[in-house]
Amino acid sequence: MNGQSVAAPPAVLPDTGLERSPFERRALRSLLLTVGIWVAAVMAGIPLVSVLYMLIVRGGARLGREVFVELPPAGFEMGGGFGNAIVGTVVMVGIAALISIPIGVLSAVFLAELGPDSQLARVARFAAKTLTGLPSILAGVFAYAAVVLTTGTYSAPAGGLALAVLMLPTVVLTAEEAIRAVPKITRDAAFGMGCTRSQVIWKVMLPTATPGILTGVMLAVARAAGETAPLLFTALFSSYWLFEGGRPHLMQPTASLAVLIYNFSGMPFENQIELAWTASLVLVLIVLFINVLSRLVGNRRA
Amino acid sequence: MSPLGVEAVPGTSPISGPPSAWDYFTDRAFRGLARVSVWLILLLLACILWSIGSKATSGIARLGLGFLTSTTWDVGRQQFGVLPQIWGTLYSSLLALLIGGFFGVAMAVFLTQDFLTPRLAQMFRVMVELLAAIPSVVYGLWGLFFVVPAMRPIAGWLYEKLGWIPFFGTTLSGPGLAPAAVVLAIMVLPTVAAVSQDALRLVPYKVKEAAYGMGATRWEAILRVLLPAASTGIFGALVLGFGRALGETMALAMLIGNSNQISLSLFSPANTLAALLALNFPEAGPQEVQVLMYAALVLLGITLVVNLMGEAIMAISSRGAVKR
Numbered sequence: 001m002n003g004q005s006v007a008a009p010p011a012v013l014p015d016t017g018l019e020r021s022p023f024e025r026r027a028l029r030s031l032l033l034t035v036g037i038w039v040a041a042v043m044a045g046i047p048l049v050s051v052l053y054m055l056i057v058r059g060g061a062r063l064g065r066e067v068f069v070e071l072p073p074a075g076f077e078m079g080g081g082f083g084n085a086i087v088g089t090v091v092m093v094g095i096a097a098l099i100s101i102p103i104g105v106l107s108a109v110f111l112a113e114l115g116p117d118s119q120l121a122r123v124a125r126f127a128a129k130t131l132t133g134l135p136s137i138l139a140g141v142f143a144y145a146a147v148v149l150t151t152g153t154y155s156a157p158a159g160g161l162a163l164a165v166l167m168l169p170t171v172v173l174t175a176e177e178a179i180r181a182v183p184k185i186t187r188d189a190a191f192g193m194g195c196t197r198s199q200v201i202w203k204v205m206l207p208t209a210t211p212g213i214l215t216g217v218m219l220a221v222a223r224a225a226g227e228t229a230p231l232l233f234t235a236l237f238s239s240y241w242l243f244e245g246g247r248p249h250l251m252q253p254t255a256s257l258a259v260l261i262y263n264f265s266g267m268p269f270e271n272q273i274e275l276a277w278t279a280s281l282v283l284v285l286i287v288l289f290i291n292v293l294s295r296l297v298g299n300r301r302a
Numbered sequence: 303m304s305p306l307g308v309e310a311v312p313g314t315s316p317i318s319g320p321p322s323a324w325d326y327f328t329d330r331a332f333r334g335l336a337r338v339s340v341w342l343i344l345l346l347l348a349c350i351l352w353s354i355g356s357k358a359t360s361g362i363a364r365l366g367l368g369f370l371t372s373t374t375w376d377v378g379r380q381q382f383g384v385l386p387q388i389w390g391t392l393y394s395s396l397l398a399l400l401i402g403g404f405f406g407v408a409m410a411v412f413l414t415q416d417f418l419t420p421r422l423a424q425m426f427r428v429m430v431e432l433l434a435a436i437p438s439v440v441y442g443l444w445g446l447f448f449v450v451p452a453m454r455p456i457a458g459w460l461y462e463k464l465g466w467i468p469f470f471g472t473t474l475s476g477p478g479l480a481p482a483a484v485v486l487a488i489m490v491l492p493t494v495a496a497v498s499q500d501a502l503r504l505v506p507y508k509v510k511e512a513a514y515g516m517g518a519t520r521w522e523a524i525l526r527v528l529l530p531a532a533s534t535g536i537f538g539a540l541v542l543g544f545g546r547a548l549g550e551t552m553a554l555a556m557l558i559g560n561s562n563q564i565s566l567s568l569f570s571p572a573n574t575l576a577a578l579l580a581l582n583f584p585e586a587g588p589q590e591v592q593v594l595m596y597a598a599l600v601l602l603g604i605t606l607v608v609n610l611m612g613e614a615i616m617a618i619s620s621r622g623a624v625k626r
Contacts, residue, residue: 030519037417040408045429047488051436051444058447106339114336124340127347133542133609134602135549137576138354141598144583145353165346172343196321198332226437229551229576233583258439258552265443265556273447280440291435 052284059281062274067282072239072260078271082279084241085255088156089283091242092235092256093224095160096167101217104171108213109201111172112179125176131169139165140230148234156242156254159235163227167220174216178209211297218294222287228258237263257283354598361596369596375562375578382593384600386562390572391604394479394554395547397568398486402547403540405487406494410536413495414502415524434492442556445485450474450557453481457569471567477559480568485553494543501535501619502528538615545608549601551576575601 021027066081073080111121143162148154182205190204206213236253237260243249257279264276321329361369365382372383409430413423457474464470474480505528513523529536559571560581575597586594 026519026522030521033521034417037408037412040405041412041426044405044409044433044491045426047444048429048433048436050448051440054444054448055440103339103342106336107343110336110340114333120337120340124343127344129613130606130609131343131347133545133549133605133612134350135551135576135605137549137551137579138350138598138602138605141579141583141595142350142353145357145595146349165350168343168346194320196325196329198329199325201332222435226435226439228437228439229555229580232580236584258437261439261443262552262556265439265446276443280443283437284440287435287437288432291431 055277055281055284058274059277059279062278063281067275067278071241072255072264072275073271074239075269080271080275082255082257082260082275082282084238085257085260085279086282087242088235088238088255089225089257091248091250092156092159092163092231092254093221095157096163096224097217097221099161099164100167100171100220104168104217105175105206105213107172108175108179109206111176113201113205114197125173128169128172131165132173134165135229136166136227137229137232139163140232140234143230143234151251153251154234154236154253156235156250156252159231159254159256162230162234163224166227166230167224170220170223171216174219175209175213178212178216179205181212182208215294215298218290218297222290222294225290226258226283226287228256228262231256231259232262235259257286351602354595354602357592358595358599361592361594362599365593365596369593370600373562373564377587377590380589384575384578384597386564387573387575387578387597388600388604389564390479390558391548391574391576391601394483394486394558394572394574395544397479397483398490398547399540399544400487401484402487402490403494403543406491406539406543407498407536409491409495410498410502410539411524411529414499415520415528430492430495433488434496438489438550438552439556441485441489442553445481445553445557446477449481449484450477453484461569468566469568471565472570474569477557477571478569479558479572482554482557482559482572483568485557486547486550489550489553490543490547493546494539497539497542497616498532498536501532501539504535504620505531532619534615534619538612538619541608541612541615545605545612548608549576549605551580555580575604 066079067083068081068086069083070079070081071084072082107124111125115121139162142165143158147158147161151158186204186208187200190200195203235256238253238255242254261276261279261283264272264279267273369383370388371385372381373385374381374383375386376382409426412418413426413430418426454474457470457478457480460470461473509527509531510523513527514520518527554574555577558574558577560573560577561571562573563570565572579594579598579601582590583594
């Protein structure tokens with residue numbers, strides 16, 4: 001770690017001035033910079049440690065059965081939980097996945113296999129990249145204009161659509177890469193057996209590419225679960241259960257963990273702030289769990 | 303016609319045969335479906351542009367370009383202007399890029415230039431990915447209860463000692479620009495680190511070996527050979543990080559203080575376009591929605607330009623690498 005990878009000359013050489021001189025200014029400067037970059041790297045880790053520490057200490061304090069089964073408390077109420085927000089997050093991410101995964105994977109098939117060099121594919125790839133950079137709040141504005149203004153109510157499908165817009169580019173681009181990574185030999189062998197193109201895709205390429213596709217899908221799901229901005233004015237928030245009397249009431253404001261954290265963090269009540277921390281802990285655990293899962297799935301392929 | 307007398311009649315063998323009519327049909331249908339989904343992506347992008355653009359037209363017609371240069375936002379008097387928000391968006395993102403960009407590039411160099419054993423490198427890589435995985439609303443909460451209290455004494459001291467410098471012209475009385483920028487920097491760091499790592503990896507190993515062969519120290523090789531060689535890609539990474547910062551909403555809505563003022567001071571509250579949308583949309587009347595759509599269009603325009611620039615720079619840098 002002393003910053004000198006240059007091999008020293010053999011000791012038998014006469015003094016040619018080629019030996020390493022560790023106290024030369026250049027060498028010292030190199031050492032100093034190496035120390036500096038270590039400090040910078042460790043400093044970059046401080047926020048993560050601090051966030052996780054506060055989540056465990058402040059969020060863990062309230063973690064218990066009741067936060068998963070009870071409804072959010074009103075103003076001065078004590079206790080309560082965020083069971084409906086977990087259900088809401090799951091339902092809305094589910095809706096987003098139902099929209100974005102079929103479209104995403106089918107498009108990826110086209111981009112990777114059916115017409116990789118076509119004009120359409122080039123434009124679509126560009127569109128997907130553009131969507132990647134779309135600020136999440138604008139996905140919310142779009143869903144607001146497209147669904148909320150049309151149906152006249154804040155609803156779970158509106159939130160789901162906003163999340164789908166954010167998931168779609170990730171799914172498309174990672175799935176395309178995964179399908180491209182299928183060895184050409186495997187594919188040609190299937191064609192040699194007389195498969196039609198769709199058979200090759202369905203029976204050979206997609207099964208081979210599944211781990212890679214799943215990795216992308218799960219990363220997109222993890223990101224969507226933590227998104228707040230697109231839900232603020234599409235799903236809004238609700239203090240009631242999404243399923244009442246055994247059937248879902250989708251066309252009404254819907255709670256989500258992320259919006260609950262945002263709403264409660266600004267309240268002047270200690271109880272709500274504690275719940276915001278606990279909800280954050282639960283949300284981070286969910287997101288990290290999906291992340292680890294995607295890593296495991298992705299590694300199995302290698 | 304085969305010498306063995308076995309007739310290869312199409313479609314009769316149980317094992318092999320040409321595709322049946324059903325196979326032809328499903329093949330066509332599936333390929334058509336795939337093509338339709340690609341068109342759906344284009345349609346979606348068009349819909350986003352159209353829905354925001356068309357809803358904004360009445361706002362544009364009413365307020366014109368004065369919207370971009372006016373500084374008041376008063377629903378009661380129907381006066382709207384987003385200059386402070388544009389200023390806050392650019393200023394906070396630039397500050398975040400200064401901090402997050404420095405640490406991001408440093409992290410990329412740290413991870414790619416053999417400073418670490420593979421196991422330690424893996425650990426730091428996971429750390430950066432975890433930083434990217436934590437939802438922004440959680441960072442916002444952390445900022446409210448950790449960064450703001452931690453920064454207040456520092457801000458007070460800087461204001462007292464160096465208050466004549468415009469950057470330290472006010473105290474931090476709660477949320478403000480500096481904590482928002484710090485949290486934003488943490489969110490920019492993973493993007494910059496990931497994209498610059500790719501850029502650094504594109505530099506051929508020979509280039510570094512040549513520098514070492516000339517007797518350069520490790521840091522001379524990094525600063526004078528590697529970073530210049532990867533500079534286009536790193537610049538692209540910074541632009542993409544900037545784009546990310548411009549559109550970030552929640553951490554800023556929670557931390558920046560929502561005050562429509564233009565100030566150089568790092569500790570004064572400010573506002574951003576994304577935060578304006580997040581805070582005003584839920585309670586907006588039909589009149590205000592039109593104006594907010596206009597603001598959304600402005601944000602869309604700014605982020606689109608910055609992101610397209612970033613992508614273009616990345617394209618140039620990878621094309622250069624192929625030529626080498």
